[in-house]
Amino acid sequence: MQALQKTEAGQGLHLNDVPMPEPGAGEVLVRVHSTGVCGTDLHIDAWTASYHFLAAALPVTVGHEFSGTVVAQGEGADSLPVGQLVAVRPSVTCGRCDRCRAGDFDACTTRCGIGVMRDGGFAEYVAVPLRNCVAIPQGVDPEVAALAEPLTVSYEAVRTGGVAPGDRVLVLGPGNIGQGVALFARAAGAARVVVAGHGDAARLDVLRSMGFDEVLDLEGKNIDETLDAYAKSALFDVVIEATGAAAVLAPAMRVLKTHGVLVIAGIHAAPVPIDLTALVRRHQQLRGSYRAPERCWGEVVAFMQAHQEQLRRMITHRMPLDRAADGFALARARQASKVLVQP
Structure with missing residues (x-):
């Protein structure tokens, strides 16, 4: 499959052919519907100083604002059915630190970000932890669902x-x-x-x-x-x-x-x-103020469900994956509101 990746410590992103991911234990495979271009993605593309910590994860597929459909389940990850539309919380907690063991996942000390330190949504498919998937109710447009992360x-x-x-x-x-x-x-x-x-x-x-x-x-x-x-x-x-x-x-x-x-x-x-x-x-x-607590995602999804028509106005451009660079340019020039890349 194709994926938009950061491959080296310097300016630029590359559209590469990469192996299809397989979901591990506790993970599901998501077929990506829409991924939003975010300011973080622009910083990663430009390799600004505040994102040099990514060097340890390269090469990595970028993109952390995305929706998609569950198409396969790893071991122990069958509570979401195949075919379920999801939005993905990009902050992956470790489950091992003192805070995670106490159930305070929002305070995880060794979290890592999907689309930053592990492969993200500018791709056709992505494997993500089941606990990071937020089920989207029937009737919610998958494009609107891709706005979940910035809305939180x-x-x-x-x-x-x-x-x-x-x-x-x-x-x-x-x-x-x-x-x-x-x-x-x-x-x-x-x-x-x-x-x-x-x-x-x-x-x-x-x-x-x-x-x-x-x-x-x-x-x-x-x-x-x-x-x-x-x-x-x-x-x-x-x-x-x-x-x-x-x-x-x-x-x-x-x-x-x-x-x-x-x-x-x-x-x-x-x-x-x-x-x-x-x-x-x-x-x-x-x-x-930074990321929202996990419990807030349900409240935001309810808001999305009730205000779809307004939220859809935020999306001004849609690009196929092989034109992602054009979408990045529009966002960088502030000629777009939200650009969605749709593999």
């Missing part, structure tokens, strides 16, 4: 921020994580959701199509003056950053109310200076 990240950011009914929420970054944050903030009862991007016309259009009117492109504008205009009537209760751009953090804190919460969901390539004195004097809170 968005869900966790909103949960971490404690967004409550009536809150004013600013979302920095209109990519799929930011789009999901806007949706979950609205579902949590936020009275106002403002989403800001930079050179993100295509992604802001997707947000408008999902009913978000207060979207702004900061390209060519003074970020402080622009955000001040939106915060003039009232400062924001919660700001959720999903850009990975250090330059947005100081302006974000300036439009955050006293006792407000700033959630960092973006991955930053270098340490970021923070005005801690201002944070202390205004009693602001800084919270980090």
Whole structure:
């Protein structure tokens, strides 16, 4: 079969012919339907410094946002029937560390990532642990199911921020994580959701199509003056950053109310200076948000089932596996919202 792989410590990915995987004990074989192109994939392609730890796993098939159908079962992995549509949690826990033995899998100390440290979803088939498969209910579009992983990240950011009914929420970054944050903030009862991007016309259009009117492109504008205009009537209760751009953090804190919460969901390539004195004097809170707890996946799947039509708008491009490079280019240029690669 074919698979999109990182084969060497340097820039670039390669479409290779590789052996068909076989499911081991506790694993199932999944025939991939759709795999989303994510910012992580772009970083792996570019070989940015924060992803050099992959060197130990090379060659590895990338792709961690995917849905597919169970087509074979390894020993002890028959609780999901052949033909079941699944989304896959990419974080594989070891089952051996102290935390796993205590049942606290979210705190596993030696986890590894599907599509990062073990073969992932930019392929025709992939073998994955049964416990990482999340059954998708009948009637849910497999394309929408492929959004499950980024949606859990968005869900966790909103949960971490404690967004409550009536809150004013600013979302920095209109990519799929930011789009999901806007949706979950609205579902949590936020009275106002403002989403800001930079050179993100295509992604802001997707947000408008999902009913978000207060979207702004900061390209060519003074970020402080622009955000001040939106915060003039009232400062924001919660700001959720999903850009990975250090330059947005100081302006974000300036439009955050006293006792407000700033959630960092973006991955930053270098340490970021923070005005801690201002944070202390205004009693602001800084919270980090990353992967969602395993228990949240069921809640996100229920949300997907109830909001398929809105979520489908996030998907703007579909590519066969042999054109994955074109999909990566669209995502890198911000000309796409979500690109799905479909083997």
